[in-house]
Amino acid sequence: MSADVSIRQQGGLGRITLTRPSALHALNTPMCAAILEAVMRWAADPSIQLIWIDHQEGTRGFCAGGDIRMLAESGAGDASEARNFFRTEYRMNAALEAFPKPILALIDGVTMGGGVGLSVHGSHRVATERTVFAMPETGIGLFPDVGGGWFLPRLGGELGTWLALTGARLKGPDVAAARVATHYMPSELIPALAKQIEAADFSAGAAELLGEILARFAHAVPSGSFEAHRATIDRCFAFARAEDILAALDADASDWARTEAATLRAKSPETVKVALGQLRKGRAAETFEDNMRMEFRIGWRKVQSADFLEGVRAVIIDKDNAPVWKPARLEDVTEADVARYFAPLGADELTFAA
Numbered sequence: 001m002s003a004d005v006s007i008r009q010q011g012g013l014g015r016i017t018l019t020r021p022s023a024l025h026a027l028n029t030p031m032c033a034a035i036l037e038a039v040m041r042w043a044a045d046p047s048i049q050l051i052w053i054d055h056q057e058g059t060r061g062f063c064a065g066g067d068i069r070m071l072a073e074s075g076a077g078d079a080s081e082a083r084n085f086f087r088t089e090y091r092m093n094a095a096l097e098a099f100p101k102p103i104l105a106l107i108d109g110v111t112m113g114g115g116v117g118l119s120v121h122g123s124h125r126v127a128t129e130r131t132v133f134a135m136p137e138t139g140i141g142l143f144p145d146v147g148g149g150w151f152l153p154r155l156g157g158e159l160g161t162w163l164a165l166t167g168a169r170l171k172g173p174d175v176a177a178a179r180v181a182t183h184y185m186p187s188e189l190i191p192a193l194a195k196q197i198e199a200a201d202f203s204a205g206a207a208e209l210l211g212e213i214l215a216r217f218a219h220a221v222p223s224g225s226f227e228a229h230r231a232t233i234d235r236c237f238a239f240a241r242a243e244d245i246l247a248a249l250d251a252d253a254s255d256w257a258r259t260e261a262a263t264l265r266a267k268s269p270e271t272v273k274v275a276l277g278q279l280r281k282g283r284a285a286e287t288f289e290d291n292m293r294m295e296f297r298i299g300w301r302k303v304q305s306a307d308f309l310e311g312v313r314a315v316i317i318d319k320d321n322a323p324v325w326k327p328a329r330l331e332d333v334t335e336a337d338v339a340r341y342f343a344p345l346g347a348d349e350l351t352f353a354a
Contacts, residue, residue: 001043014039096121096122108187144275162233166241
């Protein structure tokens with residue numbers, strides 16, 4: 001058990017509460033291991049009707065991601081600690097995605113990276129006006145993992161490609177409009193929602209009853225602010241080559257497209273190409289586990305990449321926000337540079353056995 005997460009049974013509820021406020025509840029290996037063990041145990045436990053995931057009351061964030069500093073420090077060495085983290089976290093993601101009962105995640109606050117993987121694969125996801133969603137990994141030379149290759153291409157059109165490559169943030173109701181969340185409600189209603197869930201008997205039809213309870217509190221979701229640019233997103237981000245995406249944005253006459261092109265140019269060129277390949281392969285993947293095996297291959301190598309170590313230096317350690325990417329341009333990243341991240345790992349492949 002980890003001191004950074006509270007795991008307990010409350011009647012028919014399996015409760016998971018993140019309790020690491022000093023790091024905005026960012027995940028570490030012991031947290032992922034504890035959650036994985038609980039989810040696998042609860043899947044076979046008839047006394048558990050649903051899982052409820054939230055963060056410590058009165059603290060900021062939902063989950064800001066993973067322990068990036070640890071990943072970089074490990075990647076600068078033999079990467080064994082980083083790879084163990086990915087192995088544990090990705091198995092946790094797969095266990096949540098395969099869980100045979102409802103999962104309620106209250107993503108009331110910052111929800112990035114690992115926090116997305118902890119919540120988005122469940123059945124019921126509630127956003128509030130305080131929710132900030134992003135997969136910002138291309139800005140530090142990492143990649144949009146934790147199942148990003150699976151869920152991002154399935155948001156519809158090329159919305160997920162735009163989010164993955166640019167690291168764009170969605171806030172409040174936009175998180176539900178993009179279907180990252182299934183429901184939206186003001187945060188002030190969460191205590192009342194919690195009381196009704198705690199008092200409910202989910203022993204007969206848990207998913208239906210949870211849906212009914214959420215419907216009492218959920219507000220109508222307005223059209224997403226990104227919809228004004230949806231046609232441009234779907235047209236410009238549909239290409240198989242990152243260079244063609246950038247060229248399409250450059251050719252567009254709108255200020256929005258010019259801004260997105262500038263944003264894309266600031267990201268790690270190698271990582272942009274790897275992430276694009278990840279999303280295209282993830283869209284074609286037959287199973288979630290196949291996608292996670294692919295992501296583990298990428299993560300195994302990415303934590304030791306020059307761009308990841310440089311991105312962490314620039315954004316997290318020195319905070320000069322001036323990373324020097326190598327190569328510096330999309331055109332200089334070869335197909336072989338990208339393909340090596342997807343190569344099989346042999347005996348080191350990710351497995352999902354208990």
